[in-house]
Amino acid sequence: MKQFCIFVLCFFAFFISSCSRPAGKDGEYAASIQIKGSDTIVNLVQVWAERFVENNPSCNIGVTGGGSGTGFAALLNNTCDIAMSSREIEEKEKIKATEKNINPVEHMVGLDGLAILINKNNPVDKLTLEQLRDIFMAKITNWKEIGGEDRKIVILSRESNSGTHMFFKEHVLRHKDKKSKEEFSPRALLMPSSQAIYDEVYQNPNALGYVGMGYINDKVKAVLVAINENSEYFYPNVENVMTGQYPISRPLYLYTDGDPHDVVEKFIEYALSDEGQKIVAETDFVPINKTSNK
Amino acid sequence: MKRKIIDTIIEKIIFFCGILAIVFVTLIFGFLLKEGFAFFKEYGVISFIAGKLWYPTSDPAQFGILSMIVGSLLVTAGACVIAVPIGIMAALYISEIAPKGVRDVLKSFIELMAAVPSVVIGFVGMVTLVPLVRTIFDLPTGLTAFSGSIMLAFMAMPTIVTISEDAIRSVPWSYKEGALALGATKWQTIRRIVLKAAMPGIIAAVMLGIGRVVGETMAVMMITGNAAHIPSSIFEPVRTMTATIAAEMGETVRGGMHYRALFAIGLVLFIITFIVNFIADLFLGKSKK
Numbered sequence: 258m259k260q261f262c263i264f265v266l267c268f269f270a271f272f273i274s275s276c277s278r279p280a281g282k283d284g285e286y287a288a289s290i291q292i293k294g295s296d297t298i299v300n301l302v303q304v305w306a307e308r309f310v311e312n313n314p315s316c317n318i319g320v321t322g323g324g325s326g327t328g329f330a331a332l333l334n335n336t337c338d339i340a341m342s343s344r345e346i347e348e349k350e351k352i353k354a355t356e357k358n359i360n361p362v363e364h365m366v367g368l369d370g371l372a373i374l375i376n377k378n379n380p381v382d383k384l385t386l387e388q389l390r391d392i393f394m395a396k397i398t399n400w401k402e403i404g405g406e407d408r409k410i411v412i413l414s415r416e417s418n419s420g421t422h423m424f425f426k427e428h429v430l431r432h433k434d435k436k437s438k439e440e441f442s443p444r445a446l447l448m449p450s451s452q453a454i455y456d457e458v459y460q461n462p463n464a465l466g467y468v469g470m471g472y473i474n475d476k477v478k479a480v481l482v483a484i485n486e487n488s489e490y491f492y493p494n495v496e497n498v499m500t501g502q503y504p505i506s507r508p509l510y511l512y513t514d515g516d517p518h519d520v521v522e523k524f525i526e527y528a529l530s531d532e533g534q535k536i537v538a539e540t541d542f543v544p545i546n547k548t549s550n551k
Numbered sequence: 552m553k554r555k556i557i558d559t560i561i562e563k564i565i566f567f568c569g570i571l572a573i574v575f576v577t578l579i580f581g582f583l584l585k586e587g588f589a590f591f592k593e594y595g596v597i598s599f600i601a602g603k604l605w606y607p608t609s610d611p612a613q614f615g616i617l618s619m620i621v622g623s624l625l626v627t628a629g630a631c632v633i634a635v636p637i638g639i640m641a642a643l644y645i646s647e648i649a650p651k652g653v654r655d656v657l658k659s660f661i662e663l664m665a666a667v668p669s670v671v672i673g674f675v676g677m678v679t680l681v682p683l684v685r686t687i688f689d690l691p692t693g694l695t696a697f698s699g700s701i702m703l704a705f706m707a708m709p710t711i712v713t714i715s716e717d718a719i720r721s722v723p724w725s726y727k728e729g730a731l732a733l734g735a736t737k738w739q740t741i742r743r744i745v746l747k748a749a750m751p752g753i754i755a756a757v758m759l760g761i762g763r764v765v766g767e768t769m770a771v772m773m774i775t776g777n778a779a780h781i782p783s784s785i786f787e788p789v790r791t792m793t794a795t796i797a798a799e800m801g802e803t804v805r806g807g808m809h810y811r812a813l814f815a816i817g818l819v820l821f822i823i824t825f826i827v828n829f830i831a832d833l834f835l836g837k838s839k840k
Contacts, residue, residue, distance in 0.1 A: 327801040334805060349610075353804055417608045444778050444788075446692065446694055447778065448777065449773065457692070460681075
C-alpha cells in the first residue's frame with residue numbers, strides 16, 4: 258500500500274514538474290531567434306544560422322520549414338521572429354497582420370530561379386511560358402502536342418502552402434495579372450516536397466514539375482524556357498537569373514515584425530554581408546547585386 | 552480510518568484516469584464541432600460535401616471535398632479487397648493449421664508488422680512499389696490509389712489477423728470435435744463451423760482494420776499522388792481527406808476560413824471512423840455472447 262502511495266506521489270510530482278516551463282534556457286543563451294517558413298530556402302538559412310552562431314556563441318537559432326504560408330502564419334501568431342519566404346506577403350496576410358498589430362517588414366536576401374524538370378529520356382528540351390501554362394491547366398495533356406512522344410503528361414505541383422506553388426501560379430498561370438482567376442488543373446499531383454517532385458521526375462518519363470534551381474543535376478533534365486515563341490530560350494542558371502533573362506525567377510525574402518533590432522538585426526545584416534551572399538551562391542541560389550559585379 | 556481515506560483517494564484517482572479517455576474524446580469532438588460549424592455556417596454543408604473543386608488559397612476560395620471523400624473511400628475499399636481475404640486466411644492458418652513452432656514465429660512477425668511506422672511504409676512504397684505499378688500496368692504515373700491501397704493493406708493486416716485469430720481461437724473445441732466426429736473433413740469443419748461461429752469477431756476485426764486505413768495519413772500522402780480530382784478508376788491519382796489536413800494545416804492562419812475548412816474535414820473523418828468503430832463494437836459485443 259505504502260509503495261503504491263509513493264508511486265502515485267512520484268507520478269504526480271513528475272506530472273506537475275513537466276507542466277512547468279523548462280528552466281534555465283533563457284539564462285544559458287543571451288538571445289534566441291526562431292525562424293520559420295519556406296522549404297525552398299530552409300537549407301540556406303540553416304547554413305547562415307550555423308555560421309552566425311559560430312561567431313556569436315551566446316545566441317541560439319532555431320530554423321524550421323513548412324512553406325512560406327507557414328512562416329507568415331507563425332509570424333502573425335507570434336511564434337517566430339523571422340519568417341522566410343519565397344514570395345511577397347499577400348494582401349490578405351497584410352490585413353490579418355494589421356488586425357493582430359504586427360508590422361511585417363521585408364528584407365530581400367537573394368534570388369532563385371524555378372527550373373522545369375523532366376525525365377532525362379524525354380526528347381523535349383524547350384518550352385514557352387504559354388505552353389507551360391497550358392500544360393499546368395491541362396489544356397495540353399500529351400507530350401506529342403509539344404514535340405515529344407505520344408505519352409500522357411503527368412503534372413507535378415507543390416502543395417498550396419508552398420511559396421513555390423503561389424509563385425508559379427502567379428507568374429506562369431496568371432501572367433502576373435492580379436485579376437486573373439486561372440488555377441492549376443485539379444489533375445495536377447500535389448507533392449509534399451520538392452524532393453518528391455525530383456524523385457518522381459527521375460523515375461517517370463511522363464512527368465514534368467517545377468523545383469528550385471538547386472535541384473538541377475545530370476540525372477534529370479531542365480528545359481530551356483522562353484517568354485513566347487519569338488523570344489530567345491534560356492537555361493536556368495545563375496547568370497541568366499541574375500540578368501533577369503530567365504523568365505521564371507523570383508526574389509527570396511526574410512520578414513520581421515517591425516524593424517529588426519538586437520540579434521535579429523545582426524542576423525539579417527549577416528545574411529546580406531559578402532560572406533552571407535557567398536553562402537547564397539554556395540547553396541545554389543543567386544546572390545543579389547552586391548556581389549554580382551565580381 | 553487512515554486506510555479508509557487512502558482507499559477513497561486511490562479510488563478517486565483511478566476513477567479520474569478511467570474517465571480521462573471520455574473527457575478527451577468529448578473535448579476533441581466539441582472542438583471539431585465548434586470550428587466545423589463555424590465553417591458550415593459561412594460556406595454551407597452541401598457545397599462543402601458535394602463541391603468538386605478544392606482551391607483553399609485562391610480568391611474566392613473553393614472548399615469542395617467530394618473528390619477527397621471519393622479518394623478516401625476508393626483507397627480504403629482497395630485496401631480491404633486486398634487485406635481482408637489475406638488477413639482472414641492468415642488468421643485461419645495460424646489458429647487452425649500451423650504447427651506450434653510456425654505459429655509462434657508467424658504471430659510475432661505479424662505483430663512486428665504493426666510496429667513499422669507509416670512514414671517508413673510510405674517511403675518504401677514510394678521507392679519500390681510506385682515505379683513497379685507504373686511499368687506493370689503501363690500507367691502515366693505510379694502514384695495512384697492502387698499503390699496506396701497495397702501499402703495500406705499492409706498496415707491493416709496485423710489488426711485483422713490478430714483480432715480474427717482471437718475470434719477463431721475462441722470457438723469452443725466441442726464444435727470442431729462434433730463436426731469432425733460427424734465425418735466432416737478439416738476444410739469442411741473450418742468453412743462451415745469455425746468460420747461461421749467466429750464471424751462476428753472477424754467482422755469486428757475487419758472494421759477495426761478499416762478504421763485504421765481510413766485514418767492513415769503519412770503513407771497515403773506520399774504515394775497516392777494527391778490530385779484533388781474525382782478518379783474514374785483505381786489506377787488514377789487521388790487525394791485523401793487525411794492527407795489534405797496534414798499537408799495544409801501548417802499554412803493556415805488560426806481562425807481563418809481555410810483553417811476551419813480543415814476542421815470541417817476532420818469532423819467528417821471523425822464521423823466516418825466513429826461509425827466504423829461503432830459497427831465493430833456491435834459485432835464484438837455479439838461475438839462475446
